[in-house]
Amino acid sequence: MTNNNFQATKPVHMEPILKNLPVFVEQLSAIRETIIANILLIGQIPAPTFEEASRAEIFLERLSEAQTDICATDDYNNPIGIIKGRSGGKSPPIFVVSHLDTTVSGDVDHNYIIRKNSIMGPGILDNSASVGILASLPFICQALDLSFESDIVLAGVTQSIGRGNLQGIRHLLKNWEGPIRGAVIMESEKLGRLNYYSEGIIRGEIDCQIPTTGNWTNRYKPNAILILNEVINEILAMSLPQRPQSRAIIGKIEGGFKHGEIAYDAHLGFELQSDSDAMVQKMYHEIKDIVDGISHEHNVALTLNIISTLNAATLKYRHPLVKSAVSIMKRLDVTPVSASSESELSIFLANKIPALTVGLTHGKDIHLGHASMKIEPLFTGIAQVMGIIMAIDQGVCDE
């Protein structure tokens, strides 16, 4: 794997790339049926985290049918296609990545409904549309008559979300031999997002269990929900600095059985985010002290578990990859909006590989069963990705 130090030196003339972008949008619109077909055929296959095998299979099938040069899975079941470049392997490869998994249960009917300018269905915005585009890239390259010096590695990575803890991309990069030139991570929404830094993160869960004895004394036991309420109050009372920017987010809570019964168990999901890894660690230890203290005071079993961690990493705004992406987006009349992203981007940046996350289209109700995306902006989103790949291929990430 590479050890790029993010010091790009090779000048790249963007104008030849930029001038083609509006034409790309028109050309992509003309092949929309094939792009939408891939979104449908892949997106209607359920893929909750850890259960991505069926979607991986159809993803590879689609790549194979598009006569992609290499189609295979790695030993972590990440399906990968490679479009061979002109350099015959002399130029390091460029990665284009989408996570295969969704937050939607396999029991949910993954029936997509297509209207004149929208596609509606579970998981479409996170991240099925993006996976469909990834599978379409070989066909898109042919339609736009594009070829590259570098090999283009199309990676649909598994086990990304939540407890998946980005294991798919971690494994892929850990076992990839040789340097990587740069990477584009595609998310279905929102067109305009430009992520080039990620925060340090600890994602954890706190479980409260009250032992039950099955007799009348149960009604005088502590209530697991109220115990977690105390934990939440103490987390909210923690003083967090403005610099480095830090947050403690209470994201999930569940517990109890029915309205009139004391809750014997409850679970809390939280995430600690900061520009500084040290600050994340400090917050975590504070929460551990809170949990230990409340557990001791109330004599209940409170457990704190880390389910994933990420280190803070960043490209500078002045990095040529970021600057190129901004100029590409502006040429397409897209206003870039920067924010941190705790996705595959973190793993690329942690491995010193220049990378960006971009969005492909607009939509609404991202995590609901009736999530929907707009079709028309998708072509601008794809043109943007092709522009970034071209820029990387022409050297914006090269030392």
Added chain:
Amino acid sequence: MNKDWLSQNTFHHTQFRDLHQLVEAKIDKGVTVSLCLPTLNEEKTIAKEIIIMKSELMIRFPLIDEIVVIDSGSTDQTREIAESYGADVYGAGEILPQLKNFTGKGENLWKALYITHGDILVYLDADIKNIHHRFAYALLGPLLKTDTIKYTKAFYDRPLTLDQEKVRPTGGGRVTELVIRPLFSLFFPELTQILQPLSGEYAGFREIFENIPFPIGYGVETSMILDIYEKWGLDVIAQVDLDQRVHHNQDTKALGRMAFVILKTFFNRIEKLGCIELKNAVHKEMLQYRQILDQYQSEIYRVEGHERPPIITLAQYREKFKKPLYADRQI
């Protein structure tokens, strides 16, 4: 009874997944293919069917030459959506407007014969939620890769063990198992080998479809099988396992009405064939009842039982396709 038909004329869609081969077979035969989607308020599924078929079987592999939507008067966005994705869309009433207009799936299928150009027609219901291009290419497979099969019919899931190694789907819905299969068993035992005679997906050569009559409504699938069997025998028919088809289930009352139409069509056919003699004409109304508070109220479902004649008997059709009358044995 030809007991070998089930094993010899039953295929699985995976046998035709090599689309390059199918395209070559199509070129070798020198035929063109039309896909027809009959619709009535299918705005939730019509785009999917058009997009998948256009992408996979027109753009990537040139198996289908045209996609035609024949609409029965949708009040939703079906027509607009279908047009926006490039299908040729017609209202059934716009085709052969000089004829009396009827509304029903069979009417749409019959009029598609006039408006399409293909030597082979593929008919797919437009309400398939899990549409995949195999629904079309697998039906085309036996037509393109054999010289004997002229009509193919789809069947789906519900496993049945055929022998020790093969497990195949069988059985249709409730109407197939409670109405059609008992009737076939009584009058045409050979036809019981057709596992899902009511499936709405089938394909065939134009010469087949133009020489048979089309009932206007639900009875079209039943009559089609009986007419093809009677004219050309079972060996021109094949069935293809498409694995799974997901669509909306109908309630029991709706299935009852469907069964009524099918029974009416069936009696009509077997009387013509001399299998039975009905001393009185059968009634045209299906009576169903519902309870409102403490009273029972009847619901009447009237079926005229209209039927379009073989389209080859229509002068405009023969003129358009430059065909002589009664070319029916030349398949």
